[in-house]
Amino acid sequence: MMDITPAHYMILSAALFTIGVIGVLVRRNIIIIFMSIELMLNAVNINLVANARHLENLVGQAFVVFVIAVAAAEAAVGLGILLAFFRNKETVNIDEMNLMRW
Amino acid sequence: MFLDLIWLIPVLPGIGAAVNGLLGVRYFGKSVAAAVACGTMGVALLLSIGAFVQLLGAEHREHVVTLAQWIPPIPLETVSGLGAFEVPWAFRLDPLSGMMILIVTGIGFLIHLYSVAYMDHELDGAYARFFCYLNLFCFFMLTLVLGSTFLVMFVGWEGVGLSSYLLIGFWYQKNSAADAGKKAFIVNRIGDWGFILGIFLIFFTFGTLDFRAVAEAAAEMPVEAGAFGVLSAICLLLFVGAVGKSAQIPLFVWLPDAMEGPTPVSALIHAATMVTAGVYMVGRNAVLFSHAPMVMTIIATVGAVTALMAATIGLVQTDVKKVLAYSTVSQLGYMFLATGVGAFGAAAFHLMTHAFFKALLFLGSGSVIHAMNDEQDMQKMGGMKLYMPVTFITMFVGSLAIAGVPPFAGFFSKDEILYRTFLSNKLLWGLAVVTAGMTAFYMFRLIFMTFFGDYRGPSWGHPDGEARGDADQAADVGDPHAAPDHGHAWQGPHESPSLMTVPLMLLAVGAGVAGFVGIPAALGGANAIEHFLEPSFISAGGAHLEEAEHAVAHLSQAAELGLMALSVLVAVGGIALAYYLYVRRPERSAQLATNWAGAHRVLTNKYYVDELYDATAVRGIVAGARGLWTVDRSVVDGAVNGTGWVTRASSWVSHVVDKYVVDGMFNLLAWICAEGSYVFRRVQTGLIQNYALATLFGVVAFVTMYLIARYIG
Numbered sequence: 001m002m003d004i005t006p007a008h009y010m011i012l013s014a015a016l017f018t019i020g021v022i023g024v025l026v027r028r029n030i031i032i033i034f035m036s037i038e039l040m041l042n043a044v045n046i047n048l049v050a051n052a053r054h055l056e057n058l059v060g061q062a063f064v065v066f067v068i069a070v071a072a073a074e075a076a077v078g079l080g081i082l083l084a085f086f087r088n089k090e091t092v093n094i095d096e097m098n099l100m101r102w
Numbered sequence: 103m104f105l106d107l108i109w110l111i112p113v114l115p116g117i118g119a120a121v122n123g124l125l126g127v128r129y130f131g132k133s134v135a136a137a138v139a140c141g142t143m144g145v146a147l148l149l150s151i152g153a154f155v156q157l158l159g160a161e162h163r164e165h166v167v168t169l170a171q172w173i174p175p176i177p178l179e180t181v182s183g184l185g186a187f188e189v190p191w192a193f194r195l196d197p198l199s200g201m202m203i204l205i206v207t208g209i210g211f212l213i214h215l216y217s218v219a220y221m222d223h224e225l226d227g228a229y230a231r232f233f234c235y236l237n238l239f240c241f242f243m244l245t246l247v248l249g250s251t252f253l254v255m256f257v258g259w260e261g262v263g264l265s266s267y268l269l270i271g272f273w274y275q276k277n278s279a280a281d282a283g284k285k286a287f288i289v290n291r292i293g294d295w296g297f298i299l300g301i302f303l304i305f306f307t308f309g310t311l312d313f314r315a316v317a318e319a320a321a322e323m324p325v326e327a328g329a330f331g332v333l334s335a336i337c338l339l340l341f342v343g344a345v346g347k348s349a350q351i352p353l354f355v356w357l358p359d360a361m362e363g364p365t366p367v368s369a370l371i372h373a374a375t376m377v378t379a380g381v382y383m384v385g386r387n388a389v390l391f392s393h394a395p396m397v398m399t400i401i402a403t404v405g406a407v408t409a410l411m412a413a414t415i416g417l418v419q420t421d422v423k424k425v426l427a428y429s430t431v432s433q434l435g436y437m438f439l440a441t442g443v444g445a446f447g448a449a450a451f452h453l454m455t456h457a458f459f460k461a462l463l464f465l466g467s468g469s470v471i472h473a474m475n476d477e478q479d480m481q482k483m484g485g486m487k488l489y490m491p492v493t494f495i496t497m498f499v500g501s502l503a504i505a506g507v508p509p510f511a512g513f514f515s516k517d518e519i520l521y522r523t524f525l526s527n528k529l530l531w532g533l534a535v536v537t538a539g540m541t542a543f544y545m546f547r548l549i550f551m552t553f554f555g556d557y558r559g560p561s562w563g564h565p566d567g568e569a570r571g572d573a574d575q576a577a578d579v580g581d582p583h584a585a586p587d588h589g590h591a592w593q594g595p596h597e598s599p600s601l602m603t604v605p606l607m608l609l610a611v612g613a614g615v616a617g618f619v620g621i622p623a624a625l626g627g628a629n630a631i632e633h634f635l636e637p638s639f640i641s642a643g644g645a646h647l648e649e650a651e652h653a654v655a656h657l658s659q660a661a662e663l664g665l666m667a668l669s670v671l672v673a674v675g676g677i678a679l680a681y682y683l684y685v686r687r688p689e690r691s692a693q694l695a696t697n698w699a700g701a702h703r704v705l706t707n708k709y710y711v712d713e714l715y716d717a718t719a720v721r722g723i724v725a726g727a728r729g730l731w732t733v734d735r736s737v738v739d740g741a742v743n744g745t746g747w748v749t750r751a752s753s754w755v756s757h758v759v760d761k762y763v764v765d766g767m768f769n770l771l772a773w774i775c776a777e778g779s780y781v782f783r784r785v786q787t788g789l790i791q792n793y794a795l796a797t798l799f800g801v802v803a804f805v806t807m808y809l810i811a812r813y814i815g
Contacts, residue, residue, distance in 0.1 A: 025795055094791060101788030 009050030016043035030092045034078055041071045104152035105165045108195050111146045111153070111203055112244035112258075115210075118142030119237035126230030135226075136218045139233035143214045143240060147207040154200045163637050164314075166250055168192040173253075178305070185309030194250035194313065198450060198638035201631075202247035202382055205457045209374045210240045212605035216465050217366040219601035220472060232272060232364070239265035243375050247382060251311040252301045255383070259297065259347065262376045263290045269371060270363040282362035289356040293346015293380075300339030307332050317389040321641035325393045337390055337397040341404075344380030348434045351408045355712055357431055361423040365468030368423060373430050373460040378453045381437040388446045388639035402442025402523075406530040406537075409435030411709065413540035417547070418695075418705040421478045422467045425548050429504065430460055432537060436519055439534060445522035446639045447632030451620045452515035454631070458616050459503035459512055462609035463545075466497035469602055470552060474559055475592040480551040482560070487553040489595040492603045494553045496610035501549050503613040505542035506673040513670070514617035518629075520669050521622070521662060535672055542676025550684035562594040624662040 016039055023036025045064045052060025082092065089096055118139050126135045157163055168190045175186035195203075214236060221232050242265055246258025263286075271283030305311055308319045326334050344350070349357035360372045371377070384391055384401070391398060409432045416428035433456050440449035471478055473490055487494040503510035506517065516538060524531040597603065619634075621627020683691040695702045704710070787793075 021798060025791055025798065095789065097790065098788030101786055 006050050006054040009046060013043045013047035013050070016040070016046065028093050028095055030082055030094050030097070033094065034075065034082075038071060038075070041067060104149060104156045105160070105195060106167055107149055108153050108165070108193050108203075108248060109167050109169050109191075111149050111207065112193075112241050112248060114142040114146040114149070115139075115237040115244065116241035119234050119241055122230045122234035122237060126234060127227050130230050131226055132222070132229050135230035135233050136214075139237050140211070140214045140218065142237060143207065143211045146240070146244070147211045150203040150207040153195055154204055157195055157197070157200050164194065164196040166192055166194045168250075180306050180309040182309055185305070187305060187311075189251055189253045189311060191254065192250035192312075193248040193254075195248065196638050197635045198382070198385060199247045201450065201454060201635065203244060205454060206240060206243050206247065206375050209457055209461050209609070210236075210243075210370060212608055213366045213370045213374075213461065213465065216369075216468070216602050216605040217364070219599045220366055220468055221364065228272075232269075235265055235268045235272065236367070236370070239269065239371060239376070243379070246379055250313060252304060252313070252316075253311050255386075256298065256301060259343070259379065259383075260294065262371070262379065263287060263294065263347070266290075266360070266371050266376055269367040270360045272363055272367065276362070279362040282356075282359040286356040286360050289353050290346045293343045293353055296339045296342025296346070297383075298343075300336050300343060303332070303336045303339060307336065313386060317387070317641045320390045320393055323393060325395065327395050330396055331394075333390060334394040334397050337387075337394040338400070340383065340387060340390075341397060341401055344384050344438075345404065346380075347383075348377050348380030348438070349431050350380070350404050350435060350438060351411065352711075354408060354412065354431045355715060358424055358427040358708070361421070361427050365423065365464060365471060368427070369461045369464030369468065372427065373464050374457040377430060377434055378437070378457065381434065381441060381449055381453050384438070384441045385446045385450050385639065388441075389641045391441070392444065398442050398444065400442070402439050402527065402530055405435045405438025405440070405442050406523075406533040407435070408432070409439060409537045410533050410540075411435075413537045413544065415705055415708050416544040417540060418702060419544075420480050422470065422480050422483075422548060422552060423464070423478055425480075425544055426460070426463055426467060429463075429541065429545065432541060433460065433504070436516065436534065436537070439523055439530060440519040443523050443526035443530070445519060447629075447635045448515065448518040448522055450635050451631050452512075452519055455503065455511035455515040455613070455616045458609055458612035459500040459510075462500040462606060462613050463497060463504065465602070465606055465609065466493050466500060469493040469598040469606065470497075472598055472602070473595040477559060480548065482558055483552045484555040484559070485553070485557040486595060490597040492597060493606060496603075496606040497553070498549060499610040500613050501545040503617075504545050505677060506538055506669055507542075507677075508670060509614075509617065511613050511615070511617035513673075514620045514622065517666050517669055518620065518622060518632075521665055524665055535669065538669055539672040539676040542673040543680045546677045546680035547684055550680055554685050555688065557595075559595070562592050622662070624659050624666065 020036045020038075020040030020043060023039065024033050027033055027036065045067055048060045048064050048067070052058060052064075085097070086092060118141070121138050122130065122135050126138065130138070157165065170191045171188070172191045173187065173189040175188040177184050178187045179185075214233070217232065217236065221229055224232060239262060242258045242261025244258070246255055246262060249255035249258055267283045267287040270286050271280045273279045274283070301311065304316060308316050310316060310319070320333060323333060346353045357372055357377065361368055363372070391401075412428045412431035412435060416425050416432060419425045419428060433452070437449045437452050437456070440446070440452060469490065470483065470486060470493060473486070473493075474483060477483070499510065503512040506513045508514075520531060520534055520538070523534055618627075620629055620631040622629050683694070707713070
């Protein structure tokens with residue numbers, strides 16, 4: 001059984017982040033996109049935690065707590081917007097959301 | 103008490119005019135309009151009499167009432183430095199103006215009464231309008247005579263001109279009446295021009311416009327004998343004004359035409375009062391004029407020549423009012439002759455007597471005209487004494503008075519003028535005597551043609567054309583109260599209603615006895631009126647005029663009586679000649695007219711003066727006006743139009759530049775932006791994922807560049 005090195009964490013983090021990015025870019029359901037964004041945030045969190053452990057610096061760990069708090073707030077605001085939008089348009093399809101066009 | 107109320111004398115008729123003018127024309131019936139006009143005049147007459155009586159009793163026979171300040175003091179440059187130009191609304195009652203207000207209100211009141219009947223066939227509105235104008239005239243005339251400064255007098259002076267214009271053109275539907283009104287107004291303008299220039303010069307010379315102050319100042323100055331100084335210039339300018347208003351040569355042409363107005367107007371304005379304003383004004387400034395002997399000579403000459411010329415024209419006129427009009431011009435000439443020889447008192451005396459008998463004659467002629475259904479041609483009258491005895495007798499008295507037959511009024515005043523002229527200038531005296539003979543002749547020609555001989559007028563009948571018999575006619579004559587009913591068929595000549603005959607009778611009494619206030623010393627009288635008026639003609643010092651009076655050579659009483667007898671003889675001769683030519687041998691007058699066809703034609707055409715003025719002044723002015731109009735049209739309008747064209751052309755160029763160059767640049771820019779935006783706005787899809795993708799590409803690109811820079815570069 002090989003040792004788990006920071007590289008592993010980074011690969012995992014990079015993989016999760018990539019999945020999140022792809023999810024954001026290709027999915028049409030805005031809830032899925034939200035989930036993908038959470039995925040990207042948590043990929044960053046893994047990276048921070050892993051490196052905090054590796055560098056023996058607690059700032060990284062504390063930072064993660066902030067990220068989680070911000071993510072929670074972001075989810076709350078985002079879902080609020082989403083609900084308002086749904087009430088108007090009766091859809092969660094992001095292709096219908098083109099109000100900001102030219 | 104009355105002396106302090108003299109301001110009411112002009113104001114009352116003014117109120118009457120305002121009431122009749124503002125309300126009467128719309129709302130008043132005839133009786134109310136007449137009551138307003140006659141009532142105000144009647145009260146003004148009573149006030150005048152009261153004021154006059156008090157003036158007679160006063161120690162100092164001059165009273166000034168200042169109502170208000172009209173023009174507050176304005177510093178103005180004068181000869182003697184800075185003077186204060188100030189004009190109060192002040193009225194001055196002295197012997198001269200006292201006599202004038204009695205004439206204006208007295209005769210004015212009688213003529214108002216007469217008009218009540220005479221104008222009866224006018225419509226209600228026109229009736230009130232007539233009385234409004236008549237009252238307005240009295241207002242201005244009284245302002246004129248009572249005014250204590252030149253400018254107040256000038257207000258009245260212009261006002262009577264206006265009223266005269268309004269009344270001459272009263273029947274404005276008639277073209278000739280409208281034209282006559284304009285003629286009177288325009289000819290008077292020429293005189294007024296001289297008058298106001300004279301006023302300017304007076305202020306510039308004396309620094310005041312008050313009559314008394316001017317007289318005092320002028321009395322201090324030397325008499326301009328043999329030199330034409332500033333006083334002479336002032337007097338000449340004032341005399342130009344008097345010439346216009348009093349119808350002297352060369353401005354007399356308006357007065358005969360003024361007969362287009364209603365006859366009471368002719369009597370009041372164009373015989374008794376307004377036309378004598380010139381004489382009054384010269385008399386009012388007697389001190390001034392006495393200092394300008396050259397101008398006095400001019401005045402005397404103009405007066406005498408006017409008197410003679412108008413009298414000759416009067417010899418051949420056939421329109422009854424025209425005869426009287428020329429007679430008025432002639433008598434005004436007499437008055438100016440008197441002022442010209444320094445006999446201001448005699449002039450004022452003649453003014454007064456003339457007011458009586460000429461108003462009487464005009465009103466009498468109006469009565470005849472009325473009776474003849476508005477016929478004015480004496481050739482179509484004749485025998486009228488049968489139909490209208492009162493008119494006949496009163497007019498006969500008036501004619502005796504104007505002819506100068508003693509003891510009627512005209513004899514005394516005319517004789518005084520002749521006597522004073524004889525002392526001063528024998529040639530002018532000769533002219534005046536000839537004029538006196540002519541006056542007697544043409545006045546009795548009028549009487550004989552109108553009242554004597556056979557009736558030559560049109561026949562009359564019922565509306566159905568049936569001729570009426572003499573019995574019906576006699577019934578008409580017997581009823582002087584029968585209302586003149588011109589709405590229906592004319593029912594032959596008839597005596598006028600008593601409202602018209604009573605003023606005639608009163609005036610006839612005046613024409614009979616008015617002369618007794620001026621019985622000359624030669625006949626044992628005291629010449630009361632001249633002594634009464636004298637304070638008005640001298641300055642407060644008054645020395646020089648007295649001296650001048652003493653310097654005048656007096657004739658012996660016998661010579662004076664001889665002159666008097668001569669003038670009576672001339673008058674009686676004129677009357678006799680008229681009797682011979684128009685009653686005894688009427689065919690002789692026609693024969694004379696054919697024998698002397700040339701002279702007759704010249705006289706009938708009034709010496710062609712109207713034609714001369716038409717050919718020179720009127721045509722000249724019209725041609726000048728046309729010339730100026732052409733200049734106006736081509737040069738002035740051309741310049742304006744040219745400027746307009748240039749402006750339009752330059753604005754068109756500016757417009758083109760603006761539209762294609764300036765606008766073009768902005769449109770091009772806008773077009774570029776618009777076209778460019780079609781390309782670039784494609785980026786803005788509004789789809790978040792596209793933006794995220796772009797962000798990703800950016801990140802990838804930066805990372806790639808970083809890596810390349812890090813590991814390869």
